[in-house]
Amino acid sequence: MAKVLIVDDEKSIRDALSDILQEEKYEVITAEDGEAAWDKLEDEKIDLVLCDIKMPKMDGIELLNKVSEEGVDVPFIMISAHGTIDTAVEATKKGAYDFIQKPPDLNRILVTVRNAIESSKLSTETKVLRKKVSKGNEIIGESECIREVKATIEKVAPTEARVLITGENGTGKELVARWLHEKSMRSKSPLIEVNCAAIPSELIESELFGHEKGSFTSAHKQRIGKFEQAHGGTLFLDEIGDMSLSAQAKVLRALQDKKITRVGGDKTINVDVRVLAATNKNLKKEIEQGSFREDLYHRLSVMVITVPPLRERKEDIELLVEHFLEQVATEYGSAKKSLHKDAVSQLGKYDWTGNIRELRNVVERLVIMSQDTITEGDVKKYVEA
Template structure:
């Protein structure tokens, strides 16, 4: 049952709203002025607040500001008979979910309140999902290379230093970027990921910097780019080595000046982002071959983190397998499967060309195809390629 707080100095209004909302199944608390309502708001968690503007001791706009400082996620609906357009605009700017004039249209009020309830539920679900995601984004492993990466992240996370992450495909470079973001003071902001290799060269500028309506044939409306979307957070540029020269020049300017310009626009927009880039290429070699700008390389590589291949950290394979067994079995709603030591040894000796990504897929395959316990025969049947079996038999 949702808890609603009604704040209004008119007793008749409070009584009417309480009766209507109580009939709809809401649990209601009442306050006769903003100060009393604020004390109740501090003492109890509500799903939504209905608040008047003109009240003694503390008016509705002051209550709105103070409530947002304590819990910005709780929707506050302003209901007032003294307001005008300017008041409504000011209330919305200060964070009001909606503004309804007195006497309120009850149908509109109920619809607004239901929408507010939906918003509250989505906020709670999002927070829960973020916690789950944060747990799964921990870097698994105790090998020397992984411990060094963790130590480096602890040192640089609190700064805004740009980081370049290198390593083969599938080693978990994006995981390093996410973990770096989570440990930083920007953790409450967004982390926006861009796969530079997956975006055609002619579209990369629009993707990164956005565009204005009519700037090119298919620009039917304004688009906000990834730099703006990541404002206040982290921008992860994956496969940065595949970015075109023109885009490299504009990214360099954005990093130097902290400003971007949308395609087809002339207004400079300030952006506050921390850039983490990743590549599976040797960028210094790409510089020698005139494929990558040296000045951009130096801008991006303030901190260098190299993620080793799975073959270079075989001691971590038992931990990773156990982690993936747990997560995959939970996804399929089955009891966690066990793995025999000999089967684990076979996995450690396997040549992991696809790195962590391949290992995760292999564990899922073994969970689906094996019995309650994964045995060496399962690894031989479902993991080792036929060509490798022929080599061993030969």
């Protein structure tokens, strides 16, 4: 049940609004001026404030300003007499959700209150989701090699430089790409990801550049490719070492000309895209073997970031495990399990050929199979050497 605070120096208006909102199953509390309202805002969780403008001691605008200054996140609906409409409009510019003119209209009040509360809920949910996404994208670790990776990201992200991210499977190359995008000038535009290894070679060009209707047997309608989808933002080409040579030639041309042509089409389309690429292969060896273009390699590797394997940063294992324990607890809706020091030491004895991805899976397994505290014995029992 949403809780509404009504602030007005006229008792008759407070009582009338209270009756209306209580009939609609809102919990209602009242205050006769801004000072009394601030005391209630400090003491209770309020979902909405219906606030008069002209009041003694502290008026509605002063209360709105104080709430904003103190960082209290609650929507305001201002109640204004005819002579204070301009002030009410000014209040909406300062963050008030809306204003209602006296004498208040019943239907207008109920619709505005409902919309304000729903809008506030959506805003809160969005903030929580963004926080979760941001937290999920953290690069965890304080080892020297990870600090170097983070420092490089901070320097490179704000530029337009193309970046090649190298490292073994499971080290978190895609996480580096997301950080580069989030810290770039393009962060408000899309980050489009393409796993080049997961797309058959005969379809990769259509995936990247799109196709026109009828350009091949199964092309029943026009398709917009990843380059166009990423226009203004970032295109992340994961596992680029698995891309066919013909697709490599087209990617090279797109990077050189900043233009693409859909498969089966003849129209040239301008694209403004920053390209990040990642691979677990040694591209210089691939070049020697003739399976990767040297000119494309040089286009992609303006900056190279190498993500270290977990065996080279074992001092980060405890931080990573604590992070994953919290993550798993949130996903399962359960209490976070604790980790015994001996368990940390035991985890440090493994090679972690699957790197961070393997460690994440192991933590989830330990959460499922262990008691409230994960012990050295649990690690020995449930982790494959």
